[in-house]
Amino acid sequence: MTFAISAEVIDPETLKARLAAARAGACVSFEGWVRDHNDGEPVTALEYETHAELAVKEGEKVLAEACARFDIALAACVHRVGLLKIGECAVWVGASAEHRGAAFDACRYIIDEIKQRLPIWKKEHYANGASAWVNCATPAAPAPARLSAANQTP
Amino acid sequence: MTFAISAEVIDPETLKARLAAARAGACVSFEGWVRDHNDGEPVTALEYETHAELAVKEGEKVLAEACARFDIALAACVHRVGLLKIGECAVWVGASAEHRGAAFDACRYIIDEIKQRLPIWKKEHYANGASAWVNCATPAAPAPARLSAANQTP
Amino acid sequence: MVEVTAQYFAAFRERAGCERERLATRSSTAQELYAELADRHGFLDAAARCKVAINGEMARWDTRLASGDTVLFFPPVAGG
Amino acid sequence: MVEVTAQYFAAFRERAGCERERLATRSSTAQELYAELADRHGFLDAAARCKVAINGEMARWDTRLASGDTVLFFPPVAGG
Numbered sequence: 409m410t411f412a413i414s415a416e417v418i419d420p421e422t423l424k425a426r427l428a429a430a431r432a433g434a435c436v437s438f439e440g441w442v443r444d445h446n447d448g449e450p451v452t453a454l455e456y457e458t459h460a461e462l463a464v465k466e467g468e469k470v471l472a473e474a475c476a477r478f479d480i481a482l483a484a485c486v487h488r489v490g491l492l493k494i495g496e497c498a499v500w501v502g503a504s505a506e507h508r509g510a511a512f513d514a515c516r517y518i519i520d521e522i523k524q525r526l527p528i529w530k531k532e533h534y535a536n537g538a539s540a541w542v543n544c545a546t547p548a549a550p551a552p553a554r555l556s557a558a559n560q561t562p
Numbered sequence: 563m564t565f566a567i568s569a570e571v572i573d574p575e576t577l578k579a580r581l582a583a584a585r586a587g588a589c590v591s592f593e594g595w596v597r598d599h600n601d602g603e604p605v606t607a608l609e610y611e612t613h614a615e616l617a618v619k620e621g622e623k624v625l626a627e628a629c630a631r632f633d634i635a636l637a638a639c640v641h642r643v644g645l646l647k648i649g650e651c652a653v654w655v656g657a658s659a660e661h662r663g664a665a666f667d668a669c670r671y672i673i674d675e676i677k678q679r680l681p682i683w684k685k686e687h688y689a690n691g692a693s694a695w696v697n698c699a700t701p702a703a704p705a706p707a708r709l710s711a712a713n714q715t716p
Numbered sequence: 717m718v719e720v721t722a723q724y725f726a727a728f729r730e731r732a733g734c735e736r737e738r739l740a741t742r743s744s745t746a747q748e749l750y751a752e753l754a755d756r757h758g759f760l761d762a763a764a765r766c767k768v769a770i771n772g773e774m775a776r777w778d779t780r781l782a783s784g785d786t787v788l789f790f791p792p793v794a795g796g
Numbered sequence: 797m798v799e800v801t802a803q804y805f806a807a808f809r810e811r812a813g814c815e816r817e818r819l820a821t822r823s824s825t826a827q828e829l830y831a832e833l834a835d836r837h838g839f840l841d842a843a844a845r846c847k848v849a850i851n852g853e854m855a856r857w858d859t860r861l862a863s864g865d866t867v868l869f870f871p872p873v874a875g876g
Contacts, residue, residue, distance in 0.1 A: 421575055424593075428649055433597040436590065436669070438662065439578075440876045443587040456875075457806050459868065462849055463875075487875060495582055499876045508592065508673060515590070516666050519876060527847065528875035529806035541807040542874040545840035548810050594796045610795075611726050613788065616769055617795075641795060653796050673796060681767065682795035683726035695727040696794035699760035702730050 409475060411467030412486045413460045418497045427504035429481040434508035436515040440499040442492045446542070450535040456489045456498065459527040463487070470521040478514040480505040485518055487528060498530075563629060565621030566640045567614045572651045581658035583635040588662035590669040594653040596646045600696070604689040610643045610652065613681040617641070624675040632668040634659040639672055641682060717742060721786045722753060728791050732757040736786075746770065746787055747777035753789070765792045797822060801866045802833060808871050812837045816866075826850065826867055827857035833869070845872045 410426075420437065427435055442454045471483050483503040492498055501518045505511040530542040540548055564580075574591065581589055596608045625637050637657040646652055655672045659665040684696040694702055723736040732753075743749035746768045753759065768775050769788040781787070803816040812833075823829035826848045833839065848855050849868040861867070 430598040433595055435593040435595060439589040441587055441589060444584040459805060512670050519662060523876040526873060526875045527870045528873055529871060530874040543872040544807040546807040546811050546871060548807060613725060677796040680793060680795045681790045682793055683791060684794040697792040698727040700727040700731050700791060702727060
């Protein structure tokens with residue numbers, strides 16, 4: 409039951425090998441790949457930022473919840489940070505179990521919770537040179553000269 | 563969308579690489595591993611037999627159904643045949659999609675259908691030297707001297 | 717009477733002690749032939765849990781047999 | 797008045813133009829401090845969609861601030 413943040417390329421086979429257990433007959437794994445677009449906008453790269461300590465703490469909590477809720481043998485998750493190219497693996501989740509139902513349910517639970525709860529942010533770089541933090545209303549660009557534009561409007 | 567029967571060890575990374583698509587942001591894969599027991603009985607090895615031609619035909623039908631039902635990019639499945647040891651991968655299923663929901667649903671649909679519909683049979687070898695065909699009421703042992711025991715009872 | 721080839725897999729092959737056999741039968745459908753062969757060889761699985769293929773295609777149990785047919789008997793499957 | 801350190805991540809860091817800042821504030825809760833800083837820096841995300849951590853632990857928005865606290869402001873997350 410390990411969660412990790414990694415600045416290096418994720419290696420699914422090594423991670424999956426750690427889920428092996430003699431009683432495990434099923435292993436379900438999920439990979440999140442960097443797509444070439446989002447909402448119709450062409451994307452050239454993704455940048456992930458995290459608060460590693462709190463992300464690991466919350467990630468391990470999610471894995472423990474999955475173990476309590478579903479009859480699984482082992483589960484693990486690794487999330488990348490830094491600059492990723494199209495097609496690279498941004499997140500890997502794996503769960504092994506005696507029977508496949510629990511492995512599917514646990515894997516899905518883990519990725520759903522990881523996406524919602526962990527302090528991880530994703531910046532998209534677009535073909536036109538612009539960039540934006542996904543899900544954020546606050547613009548990526550700094551406020552000019554540290555003056556808040558919002559404060560200047562009457 | 564390819565289904566294959568393989569007498570060689572399954573290599574998940576090579577198979578998964580074929581599911582890559584620029585629009586795919588999610589990949590879910592399932593592996594069935596040979597367990598060390600079944601219904602409490604210690605298992606030492608598994609033997610898979612198939613009618614390859616009909617298994618491939620039905621397997622490709624299952625993959626086509628998954629593509630029609632779920633919004634996926636690509637899907638594939640490979641099933642092993644022959645003698646397998648504990649921990650070996652007996653079946654691999656993978657599905658890539660723009661969003662993870664469809665990838666999970668398709669992967670699960672494929673393995674559920676593969677297990678029910680394909681002409682594939684599994685013989686368990688037990689620690690005590692016995693063996694049995696899984697799901698079969700008909701005993702593995704040949705009827706003595708090709709006389710049907712069932713016919714001899716009054 | 718029709719002359720057909722019966723082909724056995726997995727538990728059926730081991731139980732029958734052969735992969736295939738030619739036979740002349742009064743059975744008119746695949747299901748009747750299965751009942752006949754189950755009786756002869758001691759196959760214990762209900763037809764409803766088994767599958768049948770005729771001349772290389774999956775078939776229904778009520779398919780009528782014709783001379784020269786190759787009938788494949790599949791015991792309950794267990795892939796995965 | 798309490799003296800706290802505010803720490804920013806991702807969009808908030810870029811928007812504020814700094815990773816952290818020390819400040820004296822009349823805000824009594826994390827949520828009030830967020831409103832104050834959002835106003836100053838132009839953070840446009842509702843607190844309900846953001847998260848806050850105090851001294852290395854995730855915290856509730858209604859947590860009262862004490863002098864010396866380090867308050868981490870997390871914009872809406874987007875892992876995976």
